[in-house]
Amino acid sequence: MPAPSDVPIAVEEVVPGVYRIAIPIPAPLRDVNAYALRGPGGWTLVDAGFHTPEAEAAWHQAFRQLGIAPRDVEAIVVTHFHPDHLGAAGWLQTLTGAPVYMHEREIDVARRVWQPAALDGYAAFADRHGVPDELGPTLTARRRKVLDWVAPPPRPTPIRPGEALPLGGRRWEVVWAPGHTDGLVVLWQPEEGWLLADDMVLPGISPNISAGPQAAPDPLGRYLESLRRVARLPARLVLPGHRAPFTDLAARCAELEEHHRRRLEAIEAIVDRGGEVTAWQVATELFGRVMDTPANVEFALGETVAHLDYMVRRGRLQATWRERTRTPGTDAIPPAVAAADPGQAPGLSRSAPQRAVIVYRRA
Numbered sequence: 001m002p003a004p005s006d007v008p009i010a011v012e013e014v015v016p017g018v019y020r021i022a023i024p025i026p027a028p029l030r031d032v033n034a035y036a037l038r039g040p041g042g043w044t045l046v047d048a049g050f051h052t053p054e055a056e057a058a059w060h061q062a063f064r065q066l067g068i069a070p071r072d073v074e075a076i077v078v079t080h081f082h083p084d085h086l087g088a089a090g091w092l093q094t095l096t097g098a099p100v101y102m103h104e105r106e107i108d109v110a111r112r113v114w115q116p117a118a119l120d121g122y123a124a125f126a127d128r129h130g131v132p133d134e135l136g137p138t139l140t141a142r143r144r145k146v147l148d149w150v151a152p153p154p155r156p157t158p159i160r161p162g163e164a165l166p167l168g169g170r171r172w173e174v175v176w177a178p179g180h181t182d183g184l185v186v187l188w189q190p191e192e193g194w195l196l197a198d199d200m201v202l203p204g205i206s207p208n209i210s211a212g213p214q215a216a217p218d219p220l221g222r223y224l225e226s227l228r229r230v231a232r233l234p235a236r237l238v239l240p241g242h243r244a245p246f247t248d249l250a251a252r253c254a255e256l257e258e259h260h261r262r263r264l265e266a267i268e269a270i271v272d273r274g275g276e277v278t279a280w281q282v283a284t285e286l287f288g289r290v291m292d293t294p295a296n297v298e299f300a301l302g303e304t305v306a307h308l309d310y311m312v313r314r315g316r317l318q319a320t321w322r323e324r325t326r327t328p329g330t331d332a333i334p335p336a337v338a339a340a341d342p343g344q345a346p347g348l349s350r351s352a353p354q355r356a357v358i359v360y361r362r363a
């Protein structure tokens with residue numbers, strides 16, 4: 001296997017002065033698009049990748065290719081708190097001395113999520129949504145691993161929606177677009193019609209919309225609202241957080257809205273067939289095939305709960321507590337996940353005689 005520094009990375013000038021840098025990530029999407037914006041006084045970097053040796057090597061290589069000295073970096077923008085975007089920001093800040101800009105909600109949620117104390121909160125969330133006992137430690141171990149990839153944390157500077165940031169010699173507007181995460185921002189350059197969309201709108205894949213212990217209420221409702229608002233920007237080019245840039249923003253937003261409408265219908269049909277189901281049961285029916293890694297199980301569960309809660313809030317479904325007397329869906333654990341090493345999971349109390357699980361049924 002080649003050393004990380006020998007692995008070629010893609011650096012591409014997508015429009016004059018804006019470079020897309022593919023940073024490798026330890027996740028199914030394989031890489032995240034970071035961007036480097038060249039300005040008269042220096043460079044701005046948008047998003048960072050997980051903090052891994054491979055990401056460090058990719059950044060060093062991109063700096064060499066673009067002729068960037070660390071002191072030439074005048075700003076770093078982190079669009080949202082997810083580890084593939086935030087993870088290496090603290091390391092980049094130490095290297096460059098540049099400020100790291102984030103929405104203030106995202107600063108807050110990053111502090112709460114990326115600490116060991118948050119692991120138990122997630123374990124409890126998985127438990128009350130019916131995740132089989134055998135799987136809990138595997139999910140916790142994966143989350144614990146991610147903590148290593150978001151350290152050290154940056155010292156962030158808050159930015160506000162509507163604010164115009166002078167980045168790379170142009171004025172970029174900060175547009176708050178909650179849903180994928182609550183403090184997610186996209187950056188809009190009105191004169192050129194360029195949108196740095198990170199994970200708000202992606203080509204070919206639907207951004208994960210997850211409910212979870214640290215998510216704001218109604219993430220899907222907020223996302224659909226953001227989609228309709230962002231769709232109205234007269235964009236000429238969309239620069240996404242994963243995969244290739246694309247042009248038709250409004251059409252892609254409409255497709256994503258339609259995708260969620262169909263998923264809501266599919267979930268409703270599963271609830272009808274089951275009469276009373278847990279989120280885990282719905283997730284395995286919807287996503288069984290692709291729940292092949294702990295990360296994908298987490299995405300599938302979060303996505304399912306977001307859709308179920310969306311319908312509960314709108315009176316289409318009802319959620320009730322039930323005593324958890326058995327582990328629903330045990331048979332449906334994907335083999336690859338069942339075989340994964342659970343690692344050092346903290347001892348979630350499993351001995352409580354009364355454990356409750358949330359079930360959903362038609363309202």
Ligand SMILES: [Zn+2]
Nearest residue numbers: 080082180199
């Ligand atoms: Zn994301």
Ligand SMILES: [Zn+2]
Nearest residue numbers: 082084199241
């Ligand atoms: Zn991402």
